[in-house]
Amino acid sequence: MPECLFCAIVAGDIPADIVLRTDSVVAFRDIDPKAPTHILVVPTEHHSNVGELSEQAPEAAAAVLQAAAEIARMEDLAGYRLVFNTGAEAGQSVFHVHGHVLGGRSLTWPPG
Ligand code: 5GP
Numbered sequence: 063m064p065e066c067l068f069c070a071i072v073a074g075d076i077p078a079d080i081v082l083r084t085d086s087v088v089a090f091r092d093i094d095p096k097a098p099t100h101i102l103v104v105p106t107e108h109h110s111n112v113g114e115l116s117e118q119a120p121e122a123a124a125a126v127l128q129a130a131a132e133i134a135r136m137e138d139l140a141g142y143r144l145v146f147n148t149g150a151e152a153g154q155s156v157f158h159v160h161g162h163v164l165g166g167r168s169l170t171w172p173p174g
């Protein structure tokens with residue numbers, strides 16, 4: 063089994079509630095949702111964070127953004143927030159890049 067949690071989910075070794083899968087991205091519901099819709103979008107290839115993804119695999123970065131928009135349509139979201147926590151200080155706890163698609167309620171700003 064891969065050491066990385068999200069690589070293991072991509073490989074199907076750890077179960078997840080998958081809502082979208084293509085060759086380049088997998089999206090699944092967050093295990094601890096912070097909004098009525100809280101879906102994580104990850105590239106199938108391992109990259110640590112969104113900066114590295116955009117530099118090393120720009121097509122996969124675009125695919126993650128497109129998948130987020132597709133999920134917002136699928137979930138019928140009037141609006142959504144797409145968050146890439148980058149680095150432990152910003153709250154990143156899994157170091158396989160993932161976009162959080164959050165929606166289904168009114169979201170406040172600024173975030174904590
Ligand atoms: P981060 O803190 O790195 O920005 O986000 C990691 C996210 O992954 C958290 O929102 C957390 O709830 C979610 N998460 C952690 N472990 C699992 C898991 O095993 N399955 C799923 N579906 N989500 C997870």
Ligand code: ZN
Nearest residue numbers: 066069108158
């Ligand atoms: Zn990984």
